[in-house]
Amino acid sequence: MTTYNLNHLKELEAESIFVLREVVAQFEKPVLMFSGGKDSIVMIHLARKAFHPAKLPFPLLHVDTGHNFPETIEFRDKLAKDIDAKLIVRTVQDSIDQGKAVEEKGPNASRNTLQIVTLLDAIEEFQFDAAMGGARRDEEKARAKERFFSHRDDFGQWDPKNQRPELWNIFNGRKSFGEHFRIFPISNWTEMDIWQYILMEDLEIPSIYFSHKRKCINRDGVILAESPYVETKEGEEAEEMVVRYRTVGDMTITGATLSEASTLESIIEEVASTRITERGGRNDDKRSETAMEDRKKEGYF
Amino acid sequence: METFDSKGYLDMELLRFTTAGSVDDGKSTLIGRLLYDSKSIFEDQLEAVQRVSDQKGDEHLNLALLTDGLKAEREQGITIDVAYRYFATPKRKFIIADTPGHIQYTRNMVTGASSANLALILVDARKGIVEQTYRHSFIASLLQIPHVVICINKMDLVDYDQKVYEQIKSDYEKFAAKLEVKDVRFVPISALHGDNIVDRSKNMQWYEGSTLLYLLENVHIGSDHNHVDCRFPVQYVVRPQSKEHHDYRGYAGRIAGGVFKPGDEVMALPSGFSSKIQSIDTFDGPVDEAYAPMSVTMTLEDEIDISRGDMIVRTNNQPEIGQDIDLMVCWLNEKKLIHRGKYAIKHTSKDARCVIKEVKYKVNINTLHRIEDDLELGLNDIGRISIRTTQPLLYDSYKKNRITGSIILIDEATNETVGAGMII
Numbered sequence: 001m002t003t004y005n006l007n008h009l010k011e012l013e014a015e016s017i018f019v020l021r022e023v024v025a026q027f028e029k030p031v032l033m034f035s036g037g038k039d040s041i042v043m044i045h046l047a048r049k050a051f052h053p054a055k056l057p058f059p060l061l062h063v064d065t066g067h068n069f070p071e072t073i074e075f076r077d078k079l080a081k082d083i084d085a086k087l088i089v090r091t092v093q094d095s096i097d098q099g100k101a102v103e104e105k106g107p108n109a110s111r112n113t114l115q116i117v118t119l120l121d122a123i124e125e126f127q128f129d130a131a132m133g134g135a136r137r138d139e140e141k142a143r144a145k146e147r148f149f150s151h152r153d154d155f156g157q158w159d160p161k162n163q164r165p166e167l168w169n170i171f172n173g174r175k176s177f178g179e180h181f182r183i184f185p186i187s188n189w190t191e192m193d194i195w196q197y198i199l200m201e202d203l204e205i206p207s208i209y210f211s212h213k214r215k216c217i218n219r220d221g222v223i224l225a226e227s228p229y230v231e232t233k234e235g236e237e238a239e240e241m242v243v244r245y246r247t248v249g250d251m252t253i254t255g256a257t258l259s260e261a262s263t264l265e266s267i268i269e270e271v272a273s274t275r276i277t278e279r280g281g282r283n284d285d286k287r288s289e290t291a292m293e294d295r296k297k298e299g300y301f
Numbered sequence: 302m303e304t305f306d307s308k309g310y311l312d313m314e315l316l317r318f319t320t321a322g323s324v325d326d327g328k329s330t331l332i333g334r335l336l337y338d339s340k341s342i343f344e345d346q347l348e349a350v351q352r353v354s355d356q357k358g359d360e361h362l363n364l365a366l367l368t369d370g371l372k373a374e375r376e377q378g379i380t381i382d383v384a385y386r387y388f389a390t391p392k393r394k395f396i397i398a399d400t401p402g403h404i405q406y407t408r409n410m411v412t413g414a415s416s417a418n419l420a421l422i423l424v425d426a427r428k429g430i431v432e433q434t435y436r437h438s439f440i441a442s443l444l445q446i447p448h449v450v451i452c453i454n455k456m457d458l459v460d461y462d463q464k465v466y467e468q469i470k471s472d473y474e475k476f477a478a479k480l481e482v483k484d485v486r487f488v489p490i491s492a493l494h495g496d497n498i499v500d501r502s503k504n505m506q507w508y509e510g511s512t513l514l515y516l517l518e519n520v521h522i523g524s525d526h527n528h529v530d531c532r533f534p535v536q537y538v539v540r541p542q543s544k545e546h547h548d549y550r551g552y553a554g555r556i557a558g559g560v561f562k563p564g565d566e567v568m569a570l571p572s573g574f575s576s577k578i579q580s581i582d583t584f585d586g587p588v589d590e591a592y593a594p595m596s597v598t599m600t601l602e603d604e605i606d607i608s609r610g611d612m613i614v615r616t617n618n619q620p621e622i623g624q625d626i627d628l629m630v631c632w633l634n635e636k637k638l639i640h641r642g643k644y645a646i647k648h649t650s651k652d653a654r655c656v657i658k659e660v661k662y663k664v665n666i667n668t669l670h671r672i673e674d675d676l677e678l679g680l681n682d683i684g685r686i687s688i689r690t691t692q693p694l695l696y697d698s699y700k701k702n703r704i705t706g707s708i709i710l711i712d713e714a715t716n717e718t719v720g721a722g723m724i725i
Contacts, residue, residue: 007313008314008394009311014594021596025536049585052584055543144384144385163382165411168416170648170709172647172709175716
């Protein structure tokens with residue numbers, strides 16, 4: 001008897017493609033959040049698969065804090081151009097200039113939370129009714145409770161205690177006027193799945209994911225890249241280190257890993273043996289026990 | 302440290318399972334053990350849990366804190382919602398839908414069970430089969446979870462006694478005869494001490510079956526999907542509108558059953574027009590066959606009008622078509638089901654509306670008895686109902702196909718998902 005089996009990556013892929021198609025079928029103005037990070041690169045690849053041979057039936061949106069790694073921004077622009085997708089960029093700086101957001105102060109200042117304002121404004125400006133993101137349930141405990149189709153009220157807020165049950169593969173995207181959905185097509189993927197998939201599909205990713213030399217500061221165990229956006233504290237001195245990034249956020253909050261891994265295979269080996277979570281190096285999650293949930297309720301991804 | 306084979310992952314399969322147990326039966330400990338032993342708990346997660354445990358003055362490291370992600374859950378010390386956990390061994394990747402054992406239990410377990418290949422049901426060896434075991438097993442059977450593993454836990458507290466295990470096993474088998482569970486296994490374990498979880502227990506030499514992890518890694522899931530009856534609900538029509546693909550018209554969707562091949566005689570429903578499959582396309586090129594749960598795009602030889610909500614099937618094997626449908630429904634909302642009420646209904650890629658014609662009976666999920674004198678279906682109730690839909694649905698019985706046999710009901714005023722239905 002022939003067996004009809006998919007491997008785990010193919011099954012995850014099929015599930016994500018199903019979700020992406022469901023979004024385009026159920027919503028009028030969807031948008032895909034694209035940062036140039038590995039998860040959103042996988043999202044774009046899945047979206048291309050879902051609608052092949054047509055182009056992506058939605059634009060890409062990046063909420064740019066202005067504190068991103070230049071390598072990622074360069075990669076973002078190139079990929080959008082290569083696949084002929086429409087890329088919308090909205091900046092936190094504009095929100096600050098308009099007085100809608102206020103810059104944090106001090107050495108641990110970050111624009112991470114400020115993104116919420118810019119994002120919600122962009123959703124309103126373009127009347128997006130579904131914003132697709134590459135958040136995964138394995139990343140963080142509040143994200144472990146997310147639905148594929150996550151309802152947001154007309155203030156963009158998430159109500160985690162009152163979520164719609166999600167059964168089988170039937171997704172309920174019904175909403176009232178002014179409300180929108182956040183969609184998480186790769187909910188069931190883990191960090192390892194992402195890396196294995198990048199290897200299997202031979203996807204290009206920004207150089208900062210591979211081992212390189214960089215001037216960094218060690219702050220309370222978090223290795224931060226030296227940059228104009230990170231105010232150094234007294235006694236801190238940048239030294240050259242051999243590092244790579246497991247996750248890519250703002251330069252102000254994203255910690256690097258000391259690593260010699262310069263190929264996808266060696267990264268996968270490293271991920272397999274690591275004992276720290278991917279977001280363990282993110283200062284934004286360390287602010288409090290429920291930092292992620294608090295931000296998500298306000299409208300964060 | 303285990304070396305990681307960077308090619309081996311291409312043969313890994315995905316198994317989704319749900320865990321069920323009553324309060325204090327060691328479910329969190331078992332999940333914690335599986336995650337810990339497969340190195341899926343990380344140091345910073347453990348530290349965070351330790352920190353919170355210490356602060357709350359818990360005696361033991363409280364592994365439930367790993368899964369209870371929400372503030373309200375941590376404050377109240379209860380699990381409110383289904384949490385998804387992930388771990389992998391070199392053979393399989395596992396997705397655990399961890400469902401809480403409190404009031405919302407039925408709703409959450411039904412949710413977790415809807416996509417599971419396997420259910421882990423915990424039984425406390427000291428207590429044996431209890432009312433909750435019946436309830437969990439009934440839900441597993443109702444949701445047609447293909448495999449059920451009864452973990453008889455806390456064997457250490459009954460001196461690893463074979464007689465206790467055999468008694469519970471035989472009690473369960475008697476009860477399970479009333480259910481429709483195809484594949485039931487029993488494993489005597491101690492989640493706390495790790496007996497028969499990953500390694501064979503030295504304390505239970507009399508047990509000749511496999512360890513829990515071995516079972517999870519090897520249970521045959523290749524036949525969990527229906528590979529016989531061809532069903533392709535059309536989800537989306539791909540029309541590139543480009544010079545290169547000017548006339549391309551592809552029907553995108555996920556195979557719900559059967560095996561489709563180019564050249565197959567197919568029929569589009571509800572129109573009834575026949576054609577042949579010209580190609581089955583993917584981004585990576587055309588494929589020779591497509592089966593559940595693949596997401597593909599089909600092109601047909603003839604131009605016929607097909608849109609979202611339609612279904613492509615084999616001419617000689619068609620689903621039921623109808624507007625009067627009987628189903629088992631699990632009610633998911635505080636607002637009770639309204640007799641003669643109207644709801645929106647979603648079934649595969651089709652949207653329609655329906656009216657509740659009749660509630661036939663309610664099920665006492667602890668005894669499996671039918672209740673015919675109280676037909677109010679409230680939160681967590683399960684019952685049999687008849688509905689009439691505004692448009693014909695193309696369906697199979699849930700037993701035949703979990704995808705074409707399931708529906709959800711939506712309250713049109715609040716847009717909330719209020720009912721989960723399994724077609725009889």
